[in-house]
Amino acid sequence: MQFSANLGFLWKELSLPDAIRAAKAAGFHAVECHFPYDTPAAEVKAALEETGLKMLGLNTIPGDVAGGEFGLCALPGREVDARAAIDQAVAYAAEIGAGAIHVMAGKAKGVEAQKMFVSKLRYACKQAAPHGITILIEPLNTYDVPGYFMTTSDHAEQIIELVDEPNIKLMFDCYHMQLMQGDLSHAIERLLPKIGHIQFASVPDRGAPDHGEVNYAHIFKVIEGLGYKAPVGAEYKPTGSTEETLDWLKDYL
Ligand SMILES: O=C(O)C(=O)[C@@H](O)CO
Numbered sequence: 001m002q003f004s005a006n007l008g009f010l011w012k013e014l015s016l017p018d019a020i021r022a023a024k025a026a027g028f029h030a031v032e033c034h035f036p037y038d039t040p041a042a043e044v045k046a047a048l049e050e051t052g053l054k055m056l057g058l059n060t061i062p063g064d065v066a067g068g069e070f071g072l073c074a075l076p077g078r079e080v081d082a083r084a085a086i087d088q089a090v091a092y093a094a095e096i097g098a099g100a101i102h103v104m105a106g107k108a109k110g111v112e113a114q115k116m117f118v119s120k121l122r123y124a125c126k127q128a129a130p131h132g133i134t135i136l137i138e139p140l141n142t143y144d145v146p147g148y149f150m151t152t153s154d155h156a157e158q159i160i161e162l163v164d165e166p167n168i169k170l171m172f173d174c175y176h177m178q179l180m181q182g183d184l185s186h187a188i189e190r191l192l193p194k195i196g197h198i199q200f201a202s203v204p205d206r207g208a209p210d211h212g213e214v215n216y217a218h219i220f221k222v223i224e225g226l227g228y229k230a231p232v233g234a235e236y237k238p239t240g241s242t243e244e245t246l247d248w249l250k251d252y253l
């Protein structure tokens, strides 16, 4: 098994380049992040080159989070902002050699939101394809993000079918999926051909994967047994320092 450190949550107190270095020192095989845009891409690229780690993915901007937004690309009427968010993510990802972009839908419901999201995803796929970048969509749980457009893997599959582009995939976050639907082992097996990235955290507290209602030693065996080789994303919120939460990783180094 290989693991990616999600630097949106791990080593959050460090600058992004230093967080990349910390992930390398801890033994992670790759990194991923949420919103890298305050850090010049050249600095991130230099840290990736120095450590030899790949940035697996980043997100489109969430919009006005303090004002309740969490993504723009399914919001009817926000065409210009959504395209700008996608253009920004593609330019940044291309510069640092990132493999994927999570296009964040936002909080919206209904037919117009669905039309908006599908059309923005087609746009994102087309912009990303020349750079070899995958577009990811991620259902989020309704406890953490009430009102988010997409909350189940069934809905994500429907969107992927409607978009109908070769470079759109599902971000299967075990944390969200356990909260929304459970049955993780079967779901991962069934959805595997559509999965572009897997993430994990304990449930329900979104901590390290060594406690809570999901047995990740088992889930990692399932993933490995299915022949999934890409690094799986540790996207959890450390209590205290990140290093203190990494005992689980030592079993795989
Ligand atoms: O919240 C998550 O889970 C993510 O993976 C993020 O990309 C969205 O904030």
Ligand SMILES: [Mg+2]
Residues within 6 Å of the ligand: 138, 173, 199, 235
């Ligand atoms: Mg996630």
